[in-house]
Amino acid sequence: MIYLSSKVGNKLFVIGFLLVIVLFLYIALPFIFMGSPTPIFQIYNNDVKSHEVTVEVFDQHNKSIINEAYNLEYEGDFSQVRPLSL
DSSP: OOOOOHHHHHHHHHHHHHHHHHHHHHHHHHHHHHOSOOOSEEEEOOSSSOEEEEEEEEOTTSOEEEEEEEEEOTTOEEEEOOOTTO
């Protein structure tokens, strides 16, 4: 069995704790100061009749990430939240 001295164990604990704090701040601070990410797209129907709209969004490798059809009523709107992976 390997035993760590209390000084080495304390240093590892402090380093781990600081790493968790840095990762939390790296992930959380943008949301705190800038709010939630903007939608990947928004659709507004300013017409007096309903419309069916098909939206297809591609990533940088030309791979389809969203391919959906939406039915927008009179003066309706729709927005798709940006996935965190983007």
